[in-house]
Amino acid sequence: MRKHHSRPVAFAARLLWAWSYVPRAIAAMFMREQRPGWYWLHARQALRPTRGEGMREAAEAYNAQLASRLADGGGGGGPDQAPPRSSSREATS
Numbered sequence: 001m002r003k004h005h006s007r008p009v010a011f012a013a014r015l016l017w018a019w020s021y022v023p024r025a026i027a028a029m030f031m032r033e034q035r036p037g038w039y040w041l042h043a044r045q046a047l048r049p050t051r052g053e054g055m056r057e058a059a060e061a062y063n064a065q066l067a068s069r070l071a072d073g074g075g076g077g078g079p080d081q082a083p084p085r086s087s088s089r090e091a092t093s
Contacts (some may be wrong), residue, residue, distance in 0.1 A: 018046035 025039035041058060055092035 014046055018043040021046065031090075 001013055005013070021039045021043035025036040025043065028034035028036040028039055
């Protein structure tokens, strides 16, 4: 965005992008399988992409926590479960 647009245009694009996650986060508060924290993290990262914990770091921390639970025999799932992945990406990852 910085390379091709002015600061106000880049800020407006980030604001609109972040806003798209707000209804999802609110809806996730009422859905059992979803975690609203993931959507709030996406919104924060859309507004300020160079600040704070990034999505990669959050995913690495989650995967490390899940691996330790699986190693201990605790199994996966539960309220700390990440949103499900789409079936088209499972085959490639």
